[in-house]
Amino acid sequence: MRLDKFLKVSRLIKRRTLAKEVADQGRITVNGSAAKASTTITPGDTLAIQFGQKVVTVRVNDTRETVKKDEAETLYTVVKEEKI
Template identity: 70%
Template sequence: MRLDKFLKVSRLIKRRTLAKEVAGQGRIIVNGSPAKASTVLTVGDELVIQFAQKVLTLEVTSLKDTTKKGEAENLYKVINEEKVN
């Protein structure tokens, strides 16, 4: 599954276009290297996403094309969450 679609389906980022923009700015790292929106994810990949106020490190645990709001958190496991000042 593409990175931008995963971020939208998992509800980490609300819109796919916004996910593409964040990836284009180099604020997403997959398995230690900067990722593009078209990067293909697999189960077990580690993502580091830099938001405005925090850096989120997570592991992909499942890939689904669609999910309900309550099930979206089951697609990933948060490893670390740091606040950025």
């Protein structure tokens, strides 16, 4: 699954276009390397997303094309949140 689609489906970022912009700005890393919006995400990958002054690191548990709002948090596990 594409990175931008995963971020939207998991509701880490609300819109896919916004997820693409964030990735293009270099604020997302996958397994320690910079990622583009088209980067393929698989279960077990680690994503680090910079939201302003906060970096959220999550581990991908599952990739599904659609998911209900209540089940969105099951797609990932937050590893750590830190302020920079």
